[in-house]
Amino acid sequence: MKLTVKAKKSYDVYIEDKILSLKDYLDVSKRYFIVIDNNLPKAKLELFKEELENSSFYFLEAIEENKNLITVEVILEELLNQNFTKSDYLIGLGGGIIGDIAAFVASIYKRGMNYIYFPTSTTAMVDVAIGGKNGVNLLKNKNIIGTITPPAKVIVDLSFLESLPEKHYHNGLVEAIKMGMLFDKELFAIFEKKDFKNIKEIVVKSLKIKKQVVEQDEEDQDYRNLLNFGHTLAHAIEASSDYRISHGEAVAGGLLVDTINQDLKLKLETIFKALKIKYNYKLNLDKIKPYLYSDKKMKDEKIKIILLEDLEKYTIKYYSVDQYLELLKGA
Numbered sequence: 179m180k181l182t183v184k185a186k187k188s189y190d191v192y193i194e195d196k197i198l199s200l201k202d203y204l205d206v207s208k209r210y211f212i213v214i215d216n217n218l219p220k221a222k223l224e225l226f227k228e229e230l231e232n233s234s235f236y237f238l239e240a241i242e243e244n245k246n247l248i249t250v251e252v253i254l255e256e257l258l259n260q261n262f263t264k265s266d267y268l269i270g271l272g273g274g275i276i277g278d279i280a281a282f283v284a285s286i287y288k289r290g291m292n293y294i295y296f297p298t299s300t301t302a303m304v305d306v307a308i309g310g311k312n313g314v315n316l317l318k319n320k321n322i323i324g325t326i327t328p329p330a331k332v333i334v335d336l337s338f339l340e341s342l343p344e345k346h347y348h349n350g351l352v353e354a355i356k357m358g359m360l361f362d363k364e365l366f367a368i369f370e371k372k373d374f375k376n377i378k379e380i381v382v383k384s385l386k387i388k389k390q391v392v393e394q395d396e397e398d399q400d401y402r403n404l405l406n407f408g409h410t411l412a413h414a415i416e417a418s419s420d421y422r423i424s425h426g427e428a429v430a431g432g433l434l435v436d437t438i439n440q441d442l443k444l445k446l447e448t449i450f451k452a453l454k455i456k457y458n459y460k461l462n463l464d465k466i467k468p469y470l471y472s473d474k475k476m477k478d479e480k481i482k483i484i485l486l487e488d489l490e491k492y493t494i495k496y497y498s499v500d501q502y503l504e505l506l507k508g509a
């Protein structure tokens with residue numbers, strides 16, 4: 179199936195069970211620079227090697243420590259040394275880390291080259307695929323440098339998930355749970371039923387929500403901020419733990435703190451337990467505090483926190499960092 183995102187620039191997002199030929203999606207006569215997650219099984223890369231034979235393959239380890247300006251510079255140098263032009267295509271083939279780095283490079287090389295994304299993890303399929311946000315970390319602050327640049331095309335091949343380790347598969351579902359809580363009770367119900375393998379429906383429902391939000395506020399000026407639900411705290415938890423707490427685990431903790439309805443909190447805990455996601459780690463408020471100050475959504479010294487009163491029912495609060503820390507003490 180195909181979704182078309184009609185924002186600043188329209189682009190198609192294909193969602194397929196298994197892609198057998200790239201010819202249906204790409205002009206295989208063109209030259210591509212492909213940034214590839216080095217954990218992908220070799221067998222899954224054969225199609226790319228066979229059909230995109232004029233292309234360059236650049237392998238990268240998907241760890242947060244590599245999501246930085248040094249990696250960006252190395253890839254930019256490769257592009258330049260290999261004489262890639264603005265009208266050539268850069269492909270990101272991997273999870274969210276590869277997607278964020280590759281899309282950022284594409285958005286700045288020669289002031290912007292064409293970008294195509296093949297997401298390979300659940301996080302990337304349910305979330306990163308739509309919206310054009312990209313970026314890297316700086317001084318451990320998550321995603322602090324980046325752009326919002328729509329891709330030319332996104333191709334979701336669900337069969338990539340066959341090799342994704344269970345921990346990452348489950349972690350990525352937390353972003354879909356977040357979207358269900360904010361916008362779609364039916365999506366949330368899939369998780370309540372523990373129907374975690376119903377991945378096509380989870381991906382399609384999540385991407386339809388993301389499309390709707392991005393079409394209204396692609397630049398993240400206001401409405402799109404809702405998707406930040408649980409994330410102000412999550413980014414601080416993740417960075418202050420030196421990334422020992424994963425993105426999914428950190429978002430799980432953030433969602434629980436920012437859900438003020440006790441019944442819903444219990445339902446969430448049940449889902450996280452079933453997914454074996456750690457969420458009840460101890461919060462070190464002294465370590466978290468400086469990262470709350472570097473929150474990207476900070477305005478007039480206040481952070482914008484989305485609180486969930488019930489499914490599909492949110493309220494927006496503005497707190498100083500100290501006020502929010504007080505709330506955390508009681509959480």
Ligand SMILES: NC(=O)c1ccc[n+]([C@@H]2O[C@H](COP(=O)([O-])OP(=O)(O)OC[C@H]3O[C@@H](n4cnc5c(N)ncnc54)[C@H](O)[C@@H]3O)[C@@H](O)[C@H]2O)c1
Pocket residue numbers: 215216217218219239240241242245272273274275276278298299300301302305306307308309310311312313320321338339340341342343346349350353425
């Ligand atoms: N730009 C956005 O809109 C957006 C949205 C959400 C998250 N993010 C970012 O995404 C990142 C998290 O993404 P993630 O959860 O995909 O993590 P990730 O990219 O670290 O991937 C998780 C792990 O799975 C491996 N992997 C990925 N696909 C695989 C596959 N098909 N088979 C085997 N192994 C595979 C990776 O090598 C890595 O070890 C964070 O950096 C977060 O900030 C960006």
